[in-house]
Amino acid sequence: MNNSTKFYKRLFLIKPESYFLTKVRRINWLYVVLIFLLASIGYITLYSVTGGISSHFATPQAIRFAVGVVVMITTALLPQHIIKAIAAPLYILSILLLVAVLFKGHVGKGAERWLIICGVQIQPSEFAKIALILALSKWFSRIDYKQIGNPLWLIPPATMVILPVLLILKEPNLGTAVIIGGIGASLFFVSGMRLWLIALLLLPTPALLQFGYAHLHDYQRARIKTFLHPNNDPLGAGYNIIQSKIALGSGGMWGQGYMNGSQVQLNFLPEKQTDFIFTVIAEEWGFIGAITVISLLLLIILGGMIIAILCRNQFSRLLALGISMNFFFYCLVNLSMVMGLIPVGGVPLPLVSYGGSSLLAVMFGFGLLMSAWIHRYTDYE
Amino acid sequence: MTLQVAALGELGHQLYRLQVRNGKYYARMAAKNYIRKRLITPTRGLITDRNDFILADNKENWRALILPEETTDAVATIKRFSSIIPLDEYALNRIRREIRHKRPFVPIMLRDFLTWDEMARIEFNTPYLPGVLIDVGTHRFYPEGAALSHIVGYVAPPNSKDIAHSALLSLPGMRIGRSGIEQSQDELLRGTAGSVEMEVNAVGRIISEINRVEGTSGKKICLTIDHNLQQKVIHHIGQQIASAVILNCCTGEVLAMVSTPSFDPSLFDNGVSHEQWIAWINDQHTPLVNKAVSGVYPPGSTFKPAVAMAALESGIFSTTDRVFCSGHIDIGGTRFHCWSRTGHGSVDLHLALKYSCDVYFYEVARRIGMNRIAQTAHRFGLGVSLGIELPHTRTGMIPTPAWRRAHHHHWNLGDTIVSGIGQGFVQVTPLQLATYTARIATGRAIEPRLVRAINGIETPAMQNSYWPTLNMHPPFLKALREGMFAVVNEPHGTAPQARLNLPNIALAGKTGSAQVRRISRALRESGHFNSANLPWEYRPHALFICFAPYSAPRYAVAVVVEHGNAGAECAAPLARNIMYDTLLHSTLKI
Numbered sequence: 014m015n016n017s018t019k020f021y022k023r024l025f026l027i028k029p030e031s032y033f034l035t036k037v038r039r040i041n042w043l044y045v046v047l048i049f050l051l052a053s054i055g056y057i058t059l060y061s062v063t064g065g066i067s068s069h070f071a072t073p074q075a076i077r078f079a080v081g082v083v084v085m086i087t088t089a090l091l092p093q094h095i096i097k098a099i100a101a102p103l104y105i106l107s108i109l110l111l112v113a114v115l116f117k118g119h120v121g122k123g124a125e126r127w128l129i130i131c132g133v134q135i136q137p138s139e140f141a142k143i144a145l146i147l148a149l150s151k152w153f154s155r156i157d158y159k160q161i162g163n164p165l166w167l168i169p170p171a172t173m174v175i176l177p178v179l180l181i182l183k184e185p186n187l188g189t190a191v192i193i194g195g196i197g198a199s200l201f202f203v204s205g206m207r208l209w210l211i212a213l214l215l216l217p218t219p220a221l222l223q224f225g226y227a228h229l230h231d232y233q234r235a236r237i238k239t240f241l242h243p244n245n246d247p248l249g250a251g252y253n254i255i256q257s258k259i260a261l262g263s264g265g266m267w268g269q270g271y272m273n274g275s276q277v278q279l280n281f282l283p284e285k286q287t288d289f290i291f292t293v294i295a296e297e298w299g300f301i302g303a304i305t306v307i308s309l310l311l312l313i314i315l316g317g318m319i320i321a322i323l324c325r326n327q328f329s330r331l332l333a334l335g336i337s338m339n340f341f342f343y344c345l346v347n348l349s350m351v352m353g354l355i356p357v358g359g360v361p362l363p364l365v366s367y368g369g370s371s372l373l374a375v376m377f378g379f380g381l382l383m384s385a386w387i388h389r390y391t392d393y394e
Numbered sequence: 395m396t397l398q399v400a401a402l403g404e405l406g407h408q409l410y411r412l413q414v415r416n417g418k419y420y421a422r423m424a425a426k427n428y429i430r431k432r433l434i435t436p437t438r439g440l441i442t443d444r445n446d447f448i449l450a451d452n453k454e455n456w457r458a459l460i461l462p463e464e465t466t467d468a469v470a471t472i473k474r475f476s477s478i479i480p481l482d483e484y485a486l487n488r489i490r491r492e493i494r495h496k497r498p499f500v501p502i503m504l505r506d507f508l509t510w511d512e513m514a515r516i517e518f519n520t521p522y523l524p525g526v527l528i529d530v531g532t533h534r535f536y537p538e539g540a541a542l543s544h545i546v547g548y549v550a551p552p553n554s555k556d557i558a559h560s561a562l563l564s565l566p567g568m569r570i571g572r573s574g575i576e577q578s579q580d581e582l583l584r585g586t587a588g589s590v591e592m593e594v595n596a597v598g599r600i601i602s603e604i605n606r607v608e609g610t611s612g613k614k615i616c617l618t619i620d621h622n623l624q625q626k627v628i629h630h631i632g633q634q635i636a637s638a639v640i641l642n643c644c645t646g647e648v649l650a651m652v653s654t655p656s657f658d659p660s661l662f663d664n665g666v667s668h669e670q671w672i673a674w675i676n677d678q679h680t681p682l683v684n685k686a687v688s689g690v691y692p693p694g695s696t697f698k699p700a701v702a703m704a705a706l707e708s709g710i711f712s713t714t715d716r717v718f719c720s721g722h723i724d725i726g727g728t729r730f731h732c733w734s735r736t737g738h739g740s741v742d743l744h745l746a747l748k749y750s751c752d753v754y755f756y757e758v759a760r761r762i763g764m765n766r767i768a769q770t771a772h773r774f775g776l777g778v779s780l781g782i783e784l785p786h787t788r789t790g791m792i793p794t795p796a797w798r799r800a801h802h803h804h805w806n807l808g809d810t811i812v813s814g815i816g817q818g819f820v821q822v823t824p825l826q827l828a829t830y831t832a833r834i835a836t837g838r839a840i841e842p843r844l845v846r847a848i849n850g851i852e853t854p855a856m857q858n859s860y861w862p863t864l865n866m867h868p869p870f871l872k873a874l875r876e877g878m879f880a881v882v883n884e885p886h887g888t889a890p891q892a893r894l895n896l897p898n899i900a901l902a903g904k905t906g907s908a909q910v911r912r913i914s915r916a917l918r919e920s921g922h923f924n925s926a927n928l929p930w931e932y933r934p935h936a937l938f939i940c941f942a943p944y945s946a947p948r949y950a951v952a953v954v955v956e957h958g959n960a961g962a963e964c965a966a967p968l969a970r971n972i973m974y975d976t977l978l979h980s981t982l983k984i
Contacts, residue, residue, distance in 0.1 A: 315951075
């Protein structure tokens, strides 16, 4: 065994018997099938959104998905300690990108969310979520049970959460900021933080909300107002919510038929290829189709949770949990938004909505999850 | 995990509520969202004369439109357009306003009624006028112009009050009849709107047509008028201020109805100018009024056959009863003059009609009373509504003591006496006179009709036996006809000028000269009175009624020449010429 073999083993083989092919075999292919199913639904729906022209949204998205699959498999084969090693640099990089987006960001619909790097538009906030999960997992896996009981040890992870939240709020992207807060809170909880401490942290929330509302952008305040009273301005700010609800409702039990949804095909729905793609499914496939998609989402979330439970070391467990919570919050916020349960805020439906950053970030997340699964028996510390 | 299942479960429940329980409500809202129903303006029905000659047509006119979305700078394009085709400030303001308020794919009218020359100029400059397109609209066209403007009428864009009555009128390009047949038959001419259901997207752009229901264009109205005959009548009347009506005695068809002066209906196309309107309103010859139905005149001596019939029917007078005419008669302390200062001697009914002896009819009126006269006149169609298909008709008036008392006046015997010769309060329209003549000629209660067929289906009145009998004793009617025959054809009749000079066809008629001003006793006794020397507006109206052929009456003609002075000299030859042309008119089909 020469040096290069040693490096190779360090890179891909945790135990000498774990060869590359063994690892590939260990990938949870059932889970991959679920992901492919969801992505196919996305492809079919994007095809319908453009009225049968695949070149507009569907094909680019399929190419991105292919790239995403490569990213996922590659990440899945990375051993956990390498992932742990890149956690901190990734986090710092994502914070830098978030800062960069504030200064050099591309303005899309009144918000600075895009950064163009090498001609590719990316949304740093999507990657910031994954980076935060990694960073928090690393932090909590390092400290022991007693230290968690000490509030002083919680100050660094709290800062890790608050920093990207503030930066993303500044962009402004309320939806993603809320999701990041949620992920942080859930990781705090599962890592053994006392409930009363979480409650204590949440205590100033009303005051923060008050403060936050005062500092919200006009369009965000308008969104909250229209959420509360959508019919005040049916053609203005309340338009999205009303049209989305009409699209959902007109789907009925069995739907209006594929490529036949009037709200979608006639452009009444805004942002139908991104944030509101679920309404397209619900209108064209009805309650049956929509509940199928929700079930699929739930299967993916629960699968991730099961992976988290089956992991033997703390880092993998927290990572898997963070990734599935991220996916869960994504779905929860997006679905609640299109059903008119919470104010509108730019959160796509993962794997289904059109958008490269979100897709790649989610696939990267699944890669991390898969890596945790493949290396679940490893307690390398 | 419970958390996730619960949360997504709640979302599923929410979805169930939206999609399944309230699904129908939202489906309705969705349908309302994307289906726009647009109505198609129906084509207005044509109006033709009896020989299918078109009197009111829909003509296409070319107009320039601009589609703002197809030009990068609409304002600059319009500026260039107005340098090619001048647009006034008013039009420019309207265009700018419409561009601001309408969606960019809605075409905006720049200029209507383009000439060939203007169209050529626009076509030539097309590269410099992006978004400008030429389109076809329709407007109403009247080929006969002023000749039939009183009958056919004209159309105008509906006002807000009209639209409140009928939603159909709110469609673009709809017109509403404002006069004549266009007004009276407006509902038939309008047709019904078709509709197109279109799928539109969120900004209202049309995506596709879902459903199309063709409307029905307006019905074609065929009139009883013969436009050639109408032109001939106009030619005969010339510059006189007159009205003439030709009726078919058996069916009541109005073959011609002329009122001069007339107006050009095409002037209403673009809206009448204020100056033109004032000129029409102030014109003492009232060009806008159809004198045949809206002009009321004292019938003068043409009323005498009606009085004669009232006398015969009363049983008080017979055809052989005689009255002595010495040129005047004193009744109730007042002297009533005959038109002949020397008097007609002893006259019976036949001679009284032939000479148009006033004294005879003064005496008749005195003895039978006003109510009998009015009753008979009404049965002849005088002073009553005749149901012709024209707006703004007047009924005229046959006065009765009861009517006079209702207006808090006394009915004097003198009123009865002057009514006996068609003066005083008696007022009739030329159309009523023609109807009255036709009723004498046929003994049937015919009414004048202008609509011959609707969409090719003849109206029932066009049948020969449609009108009921007048229930007047045939020998009495015969006596009236004989009297009227004598007026024209016997020596010393009042209207020898009206003789037809046709073999086997004779004309029977009655003259009338209706005073519009009382002649003072001093003037009359001065011996120098000649109404021809009066200013035009004080001269008597000249009237003549006639029917022909005498043996088998077919046509009735009534002519009223305003201030024509004497019926015999002015109206009788005119009526004779009209009747002559009518009888020899080859294109008349019954």
